[in-house]
Amino acid sequence: MMQILRTVAELRTRVRGWKEDGRQVVGLVPTMGALHEGHLSLVRAAKRGCDRVIVSIFVNPTQFNNEDDLKKYPRSEDADAALLAAEGVDILFAPSVTEVYPPGFASLITVSGVSAPMEGERRPGHFEGMATVVAKLMGMTQANRAYFGQKDWQQLQVVKRMVADLNLAVEVVGCDTIREADGLAMSSRNVRLDALSRAQASGLARVMGKTAAAIRTGTDIAAALDQGREELRLAGFTEVEYLDLRDAAMLDPITRLDQPARLLAAAWIGGVRLIDNIAV
Template sequence: MKIWHDVASLRADVAGWKRQGLSVGVVPTMGALHEGHLSLVEAARAASDRVIVTIFVNPKQFNNPDDLANYPRTEERDAALLAPYGVDGIFAPAPAEVYPADFATTVSVSGLSETLEGTFRPGHFDGMATVVTKLFGMTQADRAFFGEKDWQQLQVVRRLVADLNIAVEIVGCPTVRDADGLAMSSRNMRLTAAERALAPVLNTAMREAAVALRAGAPVADTLAAAEARLAAAGFGRVEYLELRGAADLAPQGAVQDPARLLAAVWLGAVRLIDNIAV
């Protein structure tokens, strides 16, 4: 498994693969890998001749400097985790390799990026869209694999690729959860033991709300009851818990297929997000 730190050496190897007619899959990550990431790697391995995992903690998608500083950086551990999965290489550039001193371009996807996460994390999706566009160009991937846990991100990436005619297939992969239902996330390692024991209540409350919504229960009342349950359990501020269209993320006053229930909730100092189909 090769490790590239600069674009030139990455591109030289990818060009060689392309000359051989080999397909390239990329799994973009910010490191601190877990089973969710590894499921994306397995999907990429099954669908591609060559697989690249990118590990880059992208400063442009953090609107909170403390969150950026505290984000776990575990490159050696990540490489050890990836070794058994047949990954052909890891692209782990320094920030200056991605954003040189004269960098002046931002990719912005209007509409989809301006709601939900976009409301509470201004600039996040511009930073994500910019780095993803760069990673697609750097890796020259044929397919890119993203987890459905970050549902809004997945829709933004799909829109970006369609709008800019980027020749990469976007593959969404199911959310991987712990046995108790908590969606796997690199941020989960920052939960205390007590918070980790409480965290699965978020998914439970969402699943119960989804059942009620599918049965025709009023949306506002159902979501208010779910928020009350979270508060009673010990969660902090609920930034959003909303029923939205699955692709366009438009608010829904009643279930219209396909629909998605999306949430962002604080538990101690950790912000948890989740989503499920309704």
């Protein structure tokens, strides 16, 4: 039966009991709640690969550079808990802000390089807040494996870099993006789209697929990206923050398709910012 724990002391006591009992592989799925099928796919992957699974729900204030965005972030702990219990999760860890950031807290983790472009440029402080809370959750849960969706590709690369650089004894597992039937990547933000914007939002995946196909077949990369940005605007996106082709691991810009590459995008529609990425 799933337990809901809210303090680090309770959590560590429970995990210590597991490990003393021989159940040593602990999986962590860090979330901010408002769970959907994408999150549940991570839970299922963790269930397959671990003896015990902890899902955290914590809307992390330090990774929001927009106070209004933090206030609007959907919160639905009771519904989330029901979904997680049905999946056979062992612990839902739902700490308070003061439990995660007690009075006097003064440490932040900065991951240089891979965090700088795209989201790093447009959301100052976001990756410092994300990396810090992920490192804390890894320490709090004493997890052996941590599961992340590939939809947030840059986030995944930042976490991998942090874990490698700090010699953290956690295996980072990236799982496939889960999409709606029309191709839209599942996201907690999707619920904020009105009916028209939701219908138009599928254009993001469609245009990205077309752009990636053009690049694979030899179209000039800069020309293909320019065309893709214009097609997103025509599809109803009011602002295209970026549509970039990047090295898959380091996220450096690339001008030739001679290495593993990722096409990444961020665009606004109906007042909602959507991100997505696909392999090229």
